[in-house]
Amino acid sequence: MRANSVGWLLLTPTLPILFVFGVIPFLYVLVIGFMNWNSFAANPDMQFAWAENFRRLVFDDQFLYSLWLTLKFAFFAVLSEIVLGYFLAQLFMKDFPGKGFFRTIHTLPLVIAPIAVGATWRLLTVPGLGPLPYYLNRWLGYEFNISRYIDQAFFTTVVMDVWHWTPLVTLTLLAALSSLPKEPFEQAQIDGANRFQIFWHITLPLLKPAILATVFIRMMDALRTVDEVWMLTGGGPGAATRYIGLHIWRVVFPKTDYGYGSAMSLITLYLTIVMCWMLYAGLVARRDLKRAE
């Protein structure tokens, strides 16, 4: 009972902050999501609209396209970051000359503000000015133009996200790898297991909590990415990189359709929660249950 009281006492400074900056804005968006509220409309006042905003968005092709693009972006970005981050973490577990320097350089993107990352990549890739299109054309004869080709624009945003956030995955997996016990690996080597078997049956299951936590964090981040992409492509060409965050921004600010934008935000939050929960239920809860049987 005493430990319980101490726990609540320690939480006291956090709870009001969480309530003011987390719970109240969420409830506000929840209420606005059921309202018609557009300051450019004939009647700019807030009116209760039942589920009209949600009804409108399930038929909104632009919203559904943005959602599909965002899911595709999150899939490619998070998968690449996890795979690359794992190999880099394994690399940093070994000793090699210049390891400290390389590790510092590798971690630097993590401390750069997303808006600056977007600006940097814009300068790298902007047609007619950036070195990337210039050298790709000069050396390989490849026309690289993110203002013109939608696939190039999409994959450039993915590569930019991978460049920015892989260090986070590397550091998380490096910490997890460093804390793994040595005994199971020695035992497996004595039993004659090959490298793939050791990875599949020992390393991966032991790393699962760290990988899952990283996937959750990165997936939530990828689903709400705005600033980097805004700086790099502005959502274009056309709507090729107009991810859901950018789409919501366009609806809420330039179009001032607050009710509809709130409904979109709620559905995005809902999908994020559903995906994280399904990942957890499919990979952790169900397997734990099988093991218990």
Added chain:
Amino acid sequence: MSDDTDRPVAERRGFLPIETNAFDRVFIAVLLFVALHLFWMRFLEADLPLMVATVLSLIVGVIIVMRG
């Protein structure tokens, strides 16, 4: 010194493929409530009113909370 983390959580296994406590079951029921309404508005509302989805999802929710 007792701690809340030592207290056993009332988890059980019903027809859902995972072990759940009461909060999990309410959470799943709410997720299904929203999903069913969105699906209904997109594909079925032209033929059947949304109230049917509300009644259905409440029944499904109660079943999940009681037996899930």
